[in-house]
Amino acid sequence: MLQLDHIGKVYQVGELEAPILSDVNLTILRGEYVAIMGASGSGKSTLMNILGCLEPPSRGRYYFDGRDVTSLSDNERTDLRNFRIGFVFQQFNLLSRLSAMENVMLPMVYAGYPRRERQVCARRMLERVGLGERLDHLPSQLSGGQQQRVAIARALVNQPELVLADEPTGALDTRTGQEVMELISQLHQEGITIVLVTHDAAVAHRAQRLVRIEDGQLEC
Amino acid sequence: MAFTTPSTGFSAAQALRAQAAPLRSRTNRRLAQLAESVPLAWESLAANRMRSLLTMLGVIIGIAAVIAMVTIGRGAQTQTVNQLRSLGSNLLFIQSGVATTGSPASQGAGSATTLTWEDAKAIASASSAVAAVAPVLNRRAQVVYGDRNTSTFVVGTTPDYVTVRDFLPLSGRFFNTDDLLRATRVAVLGQTVVDSLGLNAESALQTTVRIQGEPFTVIGTLEYKGVTAFRDMDDQVLIPLTTMASRIVGVNAISGIALDAISVSARQPEQMEAAEFQITNLLRRRHGIQPPKQDDFLVRSQADLVSASTSVAKVFTALLGGSAAISLLVGGIGIMNIMLVSVSERTREIGIRRAIGARSSDILQQFLSESVVLSCCGGLAGVSLGVVASALINHAFGWRVGMSLDAVLISLLFCMAIGVFFGSYPARKAARLDPIEALRST
Structure with a gap:
């Protein structure tokens, strides 16, 4: 489903070139649950951004479901993110002025669903992650674990085939972290492809497959 | 645990999603x-x-x-516009001419005094479209009453001014033909002048004011007219034209009294153009103006002033x-x-x-x-x-x-x-x- 072909990424810092990724080759099959592990600065977040079509690679090709993402326009990549990829971030990245419902509805707004349908789906999703009682709460009125579950509901609301989770438990305590991981495993069982980035071995071991990254290179 | 519910949530949502496709059409x-x-x-x-x-x-x-x-x-x-209309109806203004003496450059209307009282009289008697004619000779002058004084427009004119300019006395009376013939020293004051001299419409009557040192008896005051685009119509003193010429201006033209302007009212609004035509012809004849020579006067209608x-x-x-x-x-x-x-x-x-x-x-x-x-x-x-x-x-x-x-x-x-x-x-x-x-x- 995902294929990284000799991917390289270089950041330009003034005159200097800082290589982040060099010659990364990775294939992820549909329905896989892959954990990418590495220390901070190893380039795992950049790899995640490339997988999520948020950032183009400097070199190499990235195929999403057979389509060469590197040749897509900005709008086409945006639509890929919207319809086929769900993001779960370490810092939740919820919009603080919007309620849980409105946050979850947001991807559907950009997908162009009518309001009524958005509400029905968002409500179902929030009920699904166990927040049916807190639809109108603002993120600041929710605990970290609850916020992350809102973020998961948001990632799922457009029925993505791929969920990218970047340190989903990084900002949570052990117990709520486990709850969130539990939920992610469940998504995997329902057929969604999961790619998870973490530096926590306990978290990584829940995955089917473990990929280590060090200094911008993969060690399989 | 929060996730004990069976995973029917997703499949239900999936089913729902399958029914309604998103509006992928861009518009x-x-x-x-x-x-x-x-x-x-x-x-x-x-x-x-x-x-x-x-x-x-x-x-x-x-x-x-x-x-x-x-x-x-x-x-x-x-x-x-309203004030210009209130000046009087069907008004035409004839201004003393455009100077053409020697210099090819026009010096503008009023730069030479070419109109005379005789012209005004001729217009009144010969132009059928004209109802009334008021000759005007102005000077800015100092008016003194007691220890107060004001600089104002002194206008020498005839009793017809009342008809032409639609002015009515607020108190007292306007001067008459008798005053005009005898060149009496009587004055009718505008309300701005009355105020500046510390008088009012009633107390002003029969007082003696000095205009350029000459004593004048106030016989009336004028009703309010307000400020037009040009000047304060209440800031003026009206005196008989003859008195004006002999006491204030002190210069006589070769043929009678020289004027600054003549105000004319036409009989009917429809006769404005006829009146303008008659006046122009009459004055050209009287002033001996033949085609290559420029007119030494300027006829403007109230409508011209309004549009200006x-x-x-x-x-x-x-x-x-x-x-x-x-x-x-x-x-x-x-x-x-x-x-x-x-x-x-x-x-x-x-x-x-x-x-x-x-x-x-x-x-x-x-x-x-x-x-x-x-x-x-x-x-x-x-x-x-x-x-x-x-x-x-x-x-x-x-x-x-x-x-x-x-x-x-x-x-x-x-x-x-x-x-x-x-x-x-x-x-x-x-x-x-x-x-x-x-x-x-x-």
């Missing part, structure tokens, strides 16, 4: 979002209430100023409106400024929205809607304020200048244009943000 999507962007923009502005209000203030003041200034301009215009002063008032209105429009421009810059602040404050929000599927055009639309809502709210408030200000101005000056609907509509459209124009730079800046850069910002 439908855009339209649906446009309808929602206004309330969203409103919410986001309401979140920063004080800031939004202060930003709007620029537009509010600008629009209100434009509307109020245009009201003042138009009010002044109607006022001027109207065009002056229009320039005036445009100037007022234009200077108010500058404040509107400043308001627009204020919007741009605050939108730039808003974009940099919400960089992370933009990143999140981009990550979960907002196209850059969606971001553009979001910020553009905010600036347009901001400027249009300001516009609405400004129009309301402007209408109130106009009402107050009308009340204060006793005008009746209505607010035209198109002025309001134009203001609102202009506001929308300001929102789009000054909002587009910040909005484009927001739309062009790199999603990853934006997400990384704090």
Whole structure:
């Protein structure tokens, strides 16, 4: 489903070139649950951004479901993110002025669903992650674990085939972290492809497959 | 655990999703979002209430100023026109000529005294379209009463002035033919002069004032006329033409008394042109003017004066409106400024929205809607304020200048244009943000 072909990424810092990724080759099959592990600065977040079509690679090709993402326009990549990829971030990245419902509805707004349908789906999703009682709460009125579950509901609301989770438990305590991981495993069982980035071995071991990254290179 | 419920939630949602396909058509999507962007923009502005209000203030003041200034301009215009009409009906003014002596350059109307009292008498007797004729000889002179004095226009004329210029005495009487023939030292004062001499309409009667040192008996005062585009019609003293010529001006023309101007009233409004034609012909004949030679007088109708002063008032209105429009421009810059602040404050929000599927055009639309809502709210408030200000101005000056609907509509459209124009730079800046850069910002 995902294929990284000799991917390289270089950041330009003034005159200097800082290589982040060099010659990364990775294939992820549909329905896989892959954990990418590495220390901070190893380039795992950049790899995640490339997988999520948020950032183009400097070199190499990235195929999403057979389509060469590197040749897509900005709008086409945006639509890929919207319809086929769900993001779960370490810092939740919820919009603080919007309620849980409105946050979850947001991807559907950009997908162009009518309001009524958005509400029905968002409500179902929030009920699904166990927040049916807190639809109108603002993120600041929710605990970290609850916020992350809102973020998961948001990632799922457009029925993505791929969920990218970047340190989903990084900002949570052990117990709520486990709850969130539990939920992610469940998504995997329902057929969604999961790619998870973490530096926590306990978290990584829940995955089917473990990929280590060090200094911008993969060690399989 | 929160996840003990069976996973039917997803499949149910999936089933629902399968039924209703998203509006993937670009136009439908855009339209649906446009309808929602206004309330969203409103919410986001309401979140920063004080800031939004202060930003709007620029537009509010600008629009209100434009509307109020245009009201003042138009009010002044109607006022001027009305006053010119009140000077008398069917008026024609003959001004003492254009000097052509030697120099090829015209020195303008009034630069040479070519009209005489004889001309005025001839017009009165020979022109059938003319109802009455008032010869005028003016000088600015000092008028003294007791220890008070004022500099005013002293006008030497005939009793027909009352008919031609539609002036009625407020108190006392106007001078008559007898005064004119005997060149008596009597004066009729305008109300501004009465006030400056510390008198009133009644107490002024039978007092003695000195005009250029000559004692005159006040026999009447004139009714109020107000200020025209040219001068204060109440700031004048009328005396018999003969007295004026012998006591004040002190110069006689070769053939009788030289005049500055002659005011003429036509019998009917329809006869204005006939009167103008007759007068021109008569004066050309009397002054021996043949085609290559230029007229040494100038005939102007009241309509000419009205249109001249109207065009002056229009320039005036445009100037007022234009200077108010500058404040509107400043308001627009204020919007741009605050939108730039808003974009940099919400960089992370933009990143999140981009990550979960907002196209850059969606971001553009979001910020553009905010600036347009901001400027249009300001516009609405400004129009309301402007209408109130106009009402107050009308009340204060006793005008009746209505607010035209198109002025309001134009203001609102202009506001929308300001929102789009000054909002587009910040909005484009927001739309062009790199999603990853934006997400990384704090």
